[in-house]
Amino acid sequence: MKKISKIRENDILLGAGLLLGAMCLWCVIYFAGRNMDKNALTVVITVDGQEYYTGSLIESGAGENNTGSTVGNKREIDVDGHNKVVIADGEVWMESADCPDKLCISQGKISKTGQTIICLPNKTMVTIKGGKSEYDGVAQ
The missing domain is CATH 2.60.320.10 (N-utilization substance G protein NusG, insert domain)
Structure with a gap:
């Protein structure tokens, strides 16, 4: 019987993509008000x-x-x-x-x-x- 890995390559890519998206959103929110007049x-x-x-x-x-x-x-x-x-x-x-x-x-x-x-x-x-x-x- 073949063992199935609990974490697959696509799961890692999905997690990395979500983390990158969250970091980008944080940067936009953080820096948006800094240059406000x-x-x-x-x-x-x-x-x-x-x-x-x-x-x-x-x-x-x-x-x-x-x-x-x-x-x-x-x-x-x-x-x-x-x-x-x-x-x-x-x-x-x-x-x-x-x-x-x-x-x-x-x-x-x-x-x-x-x-x-x-x-x-x-x-x-x-x-x-x-x-x-x-x-x-x-x-x-």
Whole structure:
């Protein structure tokens, strides 16, 4: 009786092809957003559904409604006395908040299109808009 090998040549080729395809897909996803123009990105802060601040993610100058103060390249925005949002070096984060859980602070820094920081008790939302999204809603 002839012994049949458990792994055949075609199985090895199939595995190598799938591995190569996965590596190519990873490279496309990884490098797609690296050359994105961050100057086109805008920070939008809304409070209770109303737009409070709109400004560039990169430029440290005043936003549309001249809200906040600039110290060096760091822009600090006081949001209704409840939250303090900072824009610096192409990133946005919630530096302080008077809400009890402080979850908005622990959400960290955001820098890509579609990312948000939300403070539910103070009804404050920080969103980055503009540019081209690196991923779709499912892949995030």
